[in-house]
Every structure is written in C-alpha cells, then in structure tokens.
Amino acid sequence: MAAIHHPGHEHEHHGPPSGIMRWLTTTNHKDIGTLYLWFSFIMFLTGGVMALTIRSELFQPGLQIVEPEFFNQLTTLHGLIMVFGGIMPAFVGFANWQIPMMIGAPDMAFARMNNWSFWLLPPAALLLITSFLVPGGAAAAGWTLYPPLSTQMGMGMDMTIFAVHILGASSIMGSINIVTTILNMRAPGMTMMKMPLFVWTWLITAYLLLAVMPVLAGAVTMLLTDRQFGTNFFNAAGGGDPVMFQHIFWFFGHPEVYIMILPAFGIVSQVIPTFARKPLFGYSSMVYATASIAILSFIVWAHHMFTVGMPVTAQLFFMYATMLIAVPTAVKVFNWTATMWRGSMTFEAPMLFAIGFIFLFTIGGFSGIVLAVVPVDIVLQDTYYVVAHFHYVLVSGSLFAIFAGTYYWLPKWTGNMYDETLAKTHFWLSMIFFNVTFFVQHFLGLAGMPRRVPDYALQFADFNMISSIGAFGFGFSQLLFLYVILKCIRGGAKATDQVWDSADTLEWTLPSPPPYHSFETPPQVSFDEYHVKNVQNVHSK
Amino acid sequence: MKEKAEKPVKATPIQIATAVFWAFFGVRKKSDHAADVESLTLGQVVIGGVIGAALFVGSLLLLVNFMTS
Numbered sequence: 001m002a003a004i005h006h007p008g009h010e011h012e013h014h015g016p017p018s019g020i021m022r023w024l025t026t027t028n029h030k031d032i033g034t035l036y037l038w039f040s041f042i043m044f045l046t047g048g049v050m051a052l053t054i055r056s057e058l059f060q061p062g063l064q065i066v067e068p069e070f071f072n073q074l075t076t077l078h079g080l081i082m083v084f085g086g087i088m089p090a091f092v093g094f095a096n097w098q099i100p101m102m103i104g105a106p107d108m109a110f111a112r113m114n115n116w117s118f119w120l121l122p123p124a125a126l127l128l129i130t131s132f133l134v135p136g137g138a139a140a141a142g143w144t145l146y147p148p149l150s151t152q153m154g155m156g157m158d159m160t161i162f163a164v165h166i167l168g169a170s171s172i173m174g175s176i177n178i179v180t181t182i183l184n185m186r187a188p189g190m191t192m193m194k195m196p197l198f199v200w201t202w203l204i205t206a207y208l209l210l211a212v213m214p215v216l217a218g219a220v221t222m223l224l225t226d227r228q229f230g231t232n233f234f235n236a237a238g239g240g241d242p243v244m245f246q247h248i249f250w251f252f253g254h255p256e257v258y259i260m261i262l263p264a265f266g267i268v269s270q271v272i273p274t275f276a277r278k279p280l281f282g283y284s285s286m287v288y289a290t291a292s293i294a295i296l297s298f299i300v301w302a303h304h305m306f307t308v309g310m311p312v313t314a315q316l317f318f319m320y321a322t323m324l325i326a327v328p329t330a331v332k333v334f335n336w337t338a339t340m341w342r343g344s345m346t347f348e349a350p351m352l353f354a355i356g357f358i359f360l361f362t363i364g365g366f367s368g369i370v371l372a373v374v375p376v377d378i379v380l381q382d383t384y385y386v387v388a389h390f391h392y393v394l395v396s397g398s399l400f401a402i403f404a405g406t407y408y409w410l411p412k413w414t415g416n417m418y419d420e421t422l423a424k425t426h427f428w429l430s431m432i433f434f435n436v437t438f439f440v441q442h443f444l445g446l447a448g449m450p451r452r453v454p455d456y457a458l459q460f461a462d463f464n465m466i467s468s469i470g471a472f473g474f475g476f477s478q479l480l481f482l483y484v485i486l487k488c489i490r491g492g493a494k495a496t497d498q499v500w501d502s503a504d505t506l507e508w509t510l511p512s513p514p515p516y517h518s519f520e521t522p523p524q525v526s527f528d529e530y531h532v533k534n535v536q537n538v539h540s541k
Numbered sequence: 542m543k544e545k546a547e548k549p550v551k552a553t554p555i556q557i558a559t560a561v562f563w564a565f566f567g568v569r570k571k572s573d574h575a576a577d578v579e580s581l582t583l584g585q586v587v588i589g590g591v592i593g594a595a596l597f598v599g600s601l602l603l604l605v606n607f608m609t610s
Contacts, residue, residue, distance in 0.1 A: 292566070
C-alpha cells in the first residue's frame with residue numbers, strides 16, 4: 001500500500017482485504033469507481049449483443065432470426081440496460097474515481113453507503129437479464145414502459161419494475177454522496193468557482209437525479225399497483241389515464257437525458273483544454289450554461305408526447321421551451337471551439353474522442369431541434385429519425401465522452417500508458433462505423449420507417465443493410481477497446497505523475513497510480529488568474 | 542458557499558435579476574461574475590432563480606396565448 005507514512009499514525013496494518021472480499025466490502029472510492037466502470041462495461045457488452053441481434057433481424061426485410069415478441073423484448077431491454085446499466089453507472093464510476101481526487105478529498109463523504117450504492121446494481125442487472133427466462137419473457141413495452149402494454153405483460157414486467165426501483169435507490173444514494181462530498185470536502189482554497197468543470201457538471205447532475213429518480217419510482221410503483229393490487233391509475237376502463245403515465249415518465253425522462261449528457265460535458269471540458277494547451281474558454285459561462293440546461297430540462301418533457309394530443313398552446317409552449325435549450329448548449333459548443341482556437345493542439349485518443357464528441361453531438365443536437373418543431377415531430381414521431389437522433393446524443397455524445405475520459409485518466413488509474421496506436425484505431429473504427437450505423441437511420445426515418453418493428457417494407461432494405469453492417473463493425477470495434485484497457489492494466493510504458501503536460505487539476509499531482517488512500521491531509525490549493533493550480537501537496541509522493 | 546460568507550455586500554434585486562438573466566442565457570462576463578461572487582448569497586441566487594424560472598414560464602405562456610388568440 002502506498003499510503004503516506006505519518007508519524008504516530010500507522011497505516012501498514014489496514015490495507016485492503018484480498019480476493020473477492022476486497023471488492024465486496026470495499027469502501028474505497030477508487031475500488032468502487034473501478035467496480036462501477038467494469039459493471040457498466042459488462043452491461044454495455046450485454047446491451048450491445050441485444051443491439052446486434054436487433055440489427056441482425058433488420059439486416060433484411062422479413063422475419064429471419066427472432067420471433068417478433070422476442071424482438072420487442074430485445075428493444076426494451078437494450079434501452080433499459082444501456083441507460084441504467086451502461087451510461088449512468090459509467091459516469092458514477094468516473095465520479096467515484098475522480099471527484100475526491102479533483103477536489104482534494106480523501107474519499108467520498110459516505111463511504112459505506114457508496115459500497116451499498118454499487119452492490120445494489122448487480123441484483124438489478126440480474127433481474128433484468130433473467131426476466132428473459134420467465135414465462136412471457138422480458139418486458140416488451142419499450143424502455144418507456146407505457147401502459148396499457150406495461151399493465152398487461154407477464155412477470156418479466158414486475159421484475160423490470162423491481163429492477164428500476166433498485167437502480168433508482170442506488171442512483172439516489174450515489175447522488176447524496178456526490179453532493180455531500182462536493183459541498184463539504186473540498187480542499188482549502190478549492191472554492192466553488194475554482195472547481196474543475198467535471199465536478200461542477202456532476203454536482204448539477206446529482207441534483208437532477210435527486211429530483212427525478214423519485215418521480216420514476218412513483219410512476220413504476222403506480223404501474224405495479226395497477227398490475228397487482230387492483231388500482232386504476234393508468235387504466236382508462238377504471239377511470240384512470242394512460243396519458244398521465246407518459247407525463248410522469250417524461251417528467252423524469254427528459255431530465256434523465258441531461259443526467260446522461262452533463263457529466264459528458266464535464267469530461268470533454270477537462271480533455272479539450274489539456275490537449276489544446278489553453279485554459280477552458282469561458283469557465284463561468286460553462287457553469288452558468290450547465291445550470292441553465294438543468295433548469296430548462298424540467299419544463300420541456302411533453303415534447304416527447306406531441307402526438308398524444310394536447311392543446312395547441314401546450315404544444316407551442318413545449319416547442320419554444322425545447323428550442324431555447326439550444327442556446328446554453330450552443331454556448332458550450334462555442335466555448336469548446338474557442339478553447340481549441342489557436343491552441344497548441346495534439347491529437348491523442350482522448351482529444352480525438354472529445355473532438356468527435358463535439359462534432360457528432362452537435363449533429364444530434366440539431367436533429368433534436370428539428371424534432372422540437374411540432375408539425376415536423378408529428379410526422380417523425382416513432383420513426384428511425386428519432387432513433388438516429390438519440391443515438392447521436394447518447395452514443396457519439398455520452399459514450400464517446402466516456403471513451404475520452406477513460407483514455408484520459410487510464411494512465412493515472414493504472415500507472416501505465418495505454419497503446420496510443422490501438423486507441424487511435426479504436427477511435428477511427430468507432431467514428432466510421434458509428435456513422436455508417438446511425439447516419440443512414442435519418443434517411444430511414446424521413447422515409448417513414450417506424451421504430452421498434454422486426455420487419456419492414458422493401459423500400460427500406462438498402463439503408464437497413466448498411467446500418468446493420470455498421471452496427472457489427474461498431475460492436476466488434478469495442479472489443480479492441482477492451483483489449484487496450486486490459487493491455488494497459490497488465491503493463492506498458494510507465495506513466496508519469498503528470499501524464500499530460502498541461503493537465504492542471506489536482507489528480508495529476510498524485511503519483512500514477514495514486515495511493516490507495518490519497519489526500520488524507522488536504523492539499524493547499526491556490527490559483528493564479530488563469531486558473532492554473534499551485535499545489536503544496538505535502539504527502540503525495 | 543464559503544467565499545460568499547465572508548463579507549456579504551448587500552446585492553440589490555436588480556443585481557440578482559441581472560445575474561439570473563445571464564445565467565439563463567448561459568453567458569457571464571468575467572468582471573460581472575466576480576462582482577456576483579462578491580455580493581450575491583446562495584439564498585438570493587436560489588430565490589432569484591425560482592422567480593426567474595416562474596417568469597420565464599409565464600412569459601412563454603403569454604407568448605403562446607398571444608400566438609393562438
């Protein structure tokens with residue numbers, strides 16, 4: 001163990017327990033971060049296999065590989081697993097590893113609750129995956145779980161509801177931990193407006209999670225009582241209202257979209273200044289824009305429901321409010337671009353993914369503005385245009401940022417440099433195959449192909465074939481990502497403490513890999529006018 | 542927030558409203574931001590933000606009612 005030796009305070013005797021007990025009982029933020037990241041990667045592969053089965057079926061028109069009922073289960077579980085098992089836990093993994101090291105704290109505020117937050121996830125994942133095996137199969141109502149479909153299905157739906165409850169409890173505990181850590185455990189000198197952007201974006205994300213996860217829990221609880229206890233919240237025959245579920249779900253669901261992208265903004269805001277060798281342009285604007293996006297995310301939910309029927313005043317309200325989110329988002333894209341302007345840029349893998357993020361996320365943002373226009377949305381609702389839009393936001397947005405963050409911090413976490421050539425190859429394969437998969441889906445949607453169907457009319461055949469080829473290319477490219485990570489963990493060129501020459505947040509003052517317990521004594525932090533740290537880190541070596 | 546608790550200079554409602562407006566837009570000049578940090582308290586920002594959000598929703602509703610009348 002590499003903890004620092006303080007006279008009169010012996011540490012040698014309490015290193016981590018070895019074997020499986022280390023991981024089951026750990027309260028260490030780095031261990032828990034690692035658990036979250038590996039869990040999310042396993043779920044990413046699981047959801048990916050489902051996606052490839054979907055794309056195999058859609059390779060050609062007609063029903064070839066799976067039954068339509070099973071196809072619907074795959075689309076549903078692919079969505080749920082990628083959202084709740086892939087993207088969200090990955091960002092919590094980054095938060096666990098990075099937030100304490102970036103603010104100079106020794107660990108998360110509630111270390112045991114942190115363990116509990118993580119270990120709730122595997123049972124939830126098991127519930128979701130094993131629901132395929134029960135009579136009636138897994139939930140097949142789409143990840144949005146709309147009634148009346150969701151009130152009619154077999155016990156797979158109950159298992160999904162239980163899994164969502166557990167995942168929600170985990171997220172709420174994780175958020176409480178993150179908020180408390182950031183507000184109370186910053187090192188002296190680390191004022192709020194000196195915090196790294198990644199910490200800011202996670203603080204705001206955690207508040208969003210606290211606000212909306214109970215809403216989702218309420219919605220699925222009502223679903224459960226409708227199914228099992230004779231209530232009629234969403235049953236029109238009993239005086240209930242199925243549309244109410246959609247309102248409640250999307251009051252959760254839209255902020256959820258921002259929960260999945262704000263930490264990505266944070267990662268990109270760390271990576272771009274490092275590889276442009278310039279301070280982030282408009283730091284305070286970035287903070288304000290993040291807060292603004294968070295507030296606006298609560299007043300746009302019904303743009304997911306334009307075709308369900310609502311007064312024209314409501315349609316206009318949600319259309320205008322939705323379009324206005326483009327303003328703070330554009331501020332961010334402008335600031336990232338301005339940070340790169342006249343910078344001394346180099347293009348290592350994290351920077352490539354960050355630039356890929358900006359480019360492709362902007363395309364996803366623009367197709368979002370297209371969908372915000374009510375008359376256009378009425379045409380495009382539930383078509384592949386929507387599928388293309390949210391994959392540009394969630395795959396080339398959130399996932400590319402996760403890749404950028406992984407390559408950025410992997411040398412710090414493991415103490416070894418990753419294989420740059422392979423990582424760049426991973427980027428270019430991902431970039432090309434992602435666009436082959438999803439760009440053509442815009443055309444499919446514009447031509448009228450509905451989403452969540454196992455079969456389609458002949459005129460959609462060519463683009464579907466291209467999309468399926470791209471999907472397999474993208475899927476197999478991720479095995480290269482796994483190989484690069486494993487190779488990096490096993491060895492390679494030793495990483496320096498600084499790793500990237502102009503990275504200027506606190507974690508780079510620690511050794512690579514950092515000691516099991518870091519910043520047991522808070523570092524003294526000071527900043528000059530350009531937001532460059534000057535640390536008297538007395539115990540990191 | 543610690544940095545604001547030291548010596549709060551009382552902010553006028555106009556100052557709060559200006560800061561909240563620019564926060565909604567997502568842009569803030571560095572010198573104005575520094576002045577905000579000096580004079581605004583967390584409570585003022587939160588209350589200002591809630592009032593700002595209510596006004597924003599209200600103005601959007603007025604606009605859509607005007608458009609459909």
